[in-house]
Amino acid sequence: xxxxxxxxKLTKIYSKHRAVDEVNMHIPQGSIYGFVGENGSGKxxxxxxxxxxxxxxxxxxxxxxxxxxSNEIYKIRHxxxxxxxxxxxxxxxxxxxxxxxxxxxxxxxxxxxxxxxLHKVGLEGTGKKKVKDFSLGMRQRLxxxxxxxxxxxLILLDEPMNGLDPTGIAELxxxxxxxxxxxxxxxxxxxxxxxxxxxxxxxxxxxxxRLIKEISTEDLYGECQKSVEIVYEDTAKVEESLKKHKxxxxxxxxxxxxxxxxxxxPLDLLEFLHKDGIEIEQIRTTHTNIEEYYLxxxxxxxxx
Amino acid sequence: MxxxxxxxxxxxxxxxxxxxxxxxxxxxxxFMTFLGYIIDQSTDxxxxxxxxxxxxxxxxxxxxxxxxxxxxxxxxxIGEYTFGTFRNKIIAGYRKSYVYFxxxxxxxxxxxxxxxxxxxxxxxxxxxxxxxxxxIPATTFGILSGQFIGQYILYSVLTYLAIAxxxxxxxxxxxxxxxxxxxxxxxxxxxxxxxLFVRLSSVxxxxxxNFYQWINPLYCYGATSVDTIANGGHAxxxxxxxxxxxxxxxxxxxxxxxxxxxxxxxxxxx
Numbered sequence: 001x002x003x004x005x006x007x008x009k010l011t012k013i014y015s016k017h018r019a020v021d022e023v024n025m026h027i028p029q030g031s032i033y034g035f036v037g038e039n040g041s042g043k044x045x046x047x048x049x050x051x052x053x054x055x056x057x058x059x060x061x062x063x064x065x066x067x068x069x070s071n072e073i074y075k076i077r078h079x080x081x082x083x084x085x086x087x088x089x090x091x092x093x094x095x096x097x098x099x100x101x102x103x104x105x106x107x108x109x110x111x112x113x114x115x116x117x118l119h120k121v122g123l124e125g126t127g128k129k130k131v132k133d134f135s136l137g138m139r140q141r142l143x144x145x146x147x148x149x150x151x152x153x154l155i156l157l158d159e160p161m162n163g164l165d166p167t168g169i170a171e172l173x174x175x176x177x178x179x180x181x182x183x184x185x186x187x188x189x190x191x192x193x194x195x196x197x198x199x200x201x202x203x204x205x206x207x208x209x210r211l212i213k214e215i216s217t218e219d220l221y222g223e224c225q226k227s228v229e230i231v232y233e234d235t236a237k238v239e240e241s242l243k244k245h246k247x248x249x250x251x252x253x254x255x256x257x258x259x260x261x262x263x264x265x266p267l268d269l270l271e272f273l274h275k276d277g278i279e280i281e282q283i284r285t286t287h288t289n290i291e292e293y294y295l296x297x298x299x300x301x302x303x304x
Numbered sequence: 305m306x307x308x309x310x311x312x313x314x315x316x317x318x319x320x321x322x323x324x325x326x327x328x329x330x331x332x333x334x335f336m337t338f339l340g341y342i343i344d345q346s347t348d349x350x351x352x353x354x355x356x357x358x359x360x361x362x363x364x365x366x367x368x369x370x371x372x373x374x375x376x377x378x379x380x381x382i383g384e385y386t387f388g389t390f391r392n393k394i395i396a397g398y399r400k401s402y403v404y405f406x407x408x409x410x411x412x413x414x415x416x417x418x419x420x421x422x423x424x425x426x427x428x429x430x431x432x433x434x435x436x437x438x439x440i441p442a443t444t445f446g447i448l449s450g451q452f453i454g455q456y457i458l459y460s461v462l463t464y465l466a467i468a469x470x471x472x473x474x475x476x477x478x479x480x481x482x483x484x485x486x487x488x489x490x491x492x493x494x495x496x497x498x499x500l501f502v503r504l505s506s507v508x509x510x511x512x513x514n515f516y517q518w519i520n521p522l523y524c525y526g527a528t529s530v531d532t533i534a535n536g537g538h539a540x541x542x543x544x545x546x547x548x549x550x551x552x553x554x555x556x557x558x559x560x561x562x563x564x565x566x567x568x569x570x571x572x573x574x
Contacts, residue, residue, distance in 0.1 A: 053394055092320045
C-alpha cells in the first residue's frame with residue numbers, strides 16, 4: 001500500500017510534557033483519515049509537526065515516501081494544504097485579495113482558479129467583501145478555498161466543522177467526498193464523530209499523545225460489537241436474570257436501557273426474561289457507534 | 305523565493321499598518337511645515353523652513369517619523385503571527401529561512417521606501433517656503449556642506465536598516481506588540497542619549513570611549529550634534545566617525561539578521 005503520511009515513533013516534548021509520544025501513523029494515499037482524540041491529546045501538534053511548523057523531538061515522518069529531513073520535502077509540501085486550528089486569513093483584505101495573495105506564494109498564475117475556488121465553497125459573490133466582515137462559517141469556507149488553490153494531493157484539516165451550521169457541515173462533507181474522489185488524501189481531526197463516521201475510510205484514535213489504534217472503517221465496523229438493546233424499568237431485576245443465565249457482558253444506560261453484548265439471540269433473551277417474569281417494553285439489535293468504540297478504547301468517561 | 309517576496313509585497317501594500325503609517329507621514333509633513341512657518345514668522349535672523357534643514361531633521365531616526373517607522377514595522381511583523389501568514393508560507397513549502405529573509409526584505413523596503421517619501425516631501429516643502437539654502441545653519445547641525453548631507457543620507461539609510469533588523473528580530477522573538485515597541489523605542493532613545501553623553505564626556509579623552517562608536521549605530525547623530533558645537537557651528541564627520549558610522553549599523557544588520565534567522569528556524573511557529 002502507498003502511504004501519504006508515515007510516522008515512526010514521532011515524539012514532541014514541550015519542557016517535560018510529552019505532547020506526542022512515539023506515534024506510528026499510517027495514512028494510505030486516497031483515504032479520508034479521521035483523527036479522533038480528546039482535547040489536548042496531541043492531534044494539532046501532530047498536524048503542526050507534519051506541516052513543518054514544529055520540529056520533532058524524536059522520531060521521524062515521511063510525506064509521500066519523502067523523509068522530513070530531505071530537501072525534497074519542501075517540494076512535496078508545496079502540494080499539501082492544511083488548516084491548523086483556524087484558517088489563516090488577513091481580515092483587512094477582501095476574499096479575492098486573500099486568494100490572490102495565496103495564489104502568489106503558491107506561484108499560481110491562473111486567475112480563473114480564484115472564481116472556481118469561491119464557487120466550490122459556495123462563496124461566489126463575496127469576493128469583494130472584507131474577511132473581517134465574514135461569519136465564522138464563511139471564514140472556514142474561505143480557508144478551504146485557499147487550500148484548493150495549489151491543487152493539493154493531501155489536505156490536513158484541524159476541526160474543520162467548527163463554526164459551521166448544519167448546512168455548511170453537509171456542504172463541506174460533500175466537498176471532501178468530491179475532492180477525495182479526485183484522488184486527494186485527507187487527514188481530518190474532528191470532535192464531531194458522527195460527521196467523521198459519514199466520510200472517513202480510516203481512523204486513528206489518539207489519547208494523551210499516544211496513538212492507541214489505527215483501523216480502517218471496514219475493520220472498525222467488524223470490531224464494533226453487535227448487541228441486543230432492551231428497555232425495562234427495573235434494571236436490577238434484569239441484571240439478576242442475566243446473571244442467572246450466566247450473561248455477564250452487558251452495560252446499563254439511563255432510562256432503563258440495557259445492552260447485552262454476548263452473542264445471544266434476541267428471541268432467546270426474550271424467552272428467559274419472560275420466564276423470570278420480566279415483560280420487556282422494547283428490544284432491538286444494535287451496533288456500538290464510533291463514539292462508544294472510542295470511549296471504550298480510551299477507558300470510557302472522556303469526552304471525544 | 306520570488307513568489308513569496310511578491311506575495312509579501314502585495315500584502316504589505318494592502319496592510320492597514322502601511323496605510324496608517326502613510327497618513328501619519330503626510331500629517332507630520334504638514335505639521336512640521338506649519339511649525340517651521342510659525343517659527344520663521346516669530347523669530348528674526350533664524351530660518352527653520354529651508355530645504356536642507358527639513359532634509360536633515362526629517363531624516364533623523366530619533367525624531368517623529370523616524371520613531372514611528374519601527375513601531376509600524378513591528379505591527380507588520382506581529383500581524384504575520386496574528387493572521388497566521390507566516391504559518392501559511394511554511395505550510396506552502398517555504399523554508400523558514402526564506403520566510404524570515406523575505407520579512408527582512410519587506411521590512412527594509414517598508415522603512416527605506418517610506419522614509420524616502422517622507423524626507424522628499426519634507427524637503428520639498430522646505431524648498432518651496434525657504435529654498436534649499438546651505439548658507440543658513442540647520443538646527444542641531446549648524447552650517448552644512450553638500451558632502452555632509454551626502455554622508456548623512458548614507459549613514460541614515462544604514463541606521464534605518466539596522467533599526468529595522470533589530471525591530472524584526474525583537475518582534476519575531478517577543479511576539480507581542482506592546483513589549484516589542486517598548487524595547488525598540490527605549491533602545492533607540494538610550495542609544496542616542498548615551499552617544500550624546502559619551503561624545504560630550506569624551507571631548508579631549510576620545511580614546512577612552514573609542515569602542516562605543518563601533519557598536520552603536522546611532523552614535524553619529526549624537527556625535528555630530530556635539531561636534532557641531534565644538535567646531536563653532538560647522539557640522540563635519542571626521543575620518544574615524546565616517547568609518548564607524550558605516551561599521552556600527554552594518555554590524556547590527558549582520559548580527560540581528562543572522563541571529564533572527566537562526567532563532568526563527570529553531571522556534572516552532574504558532
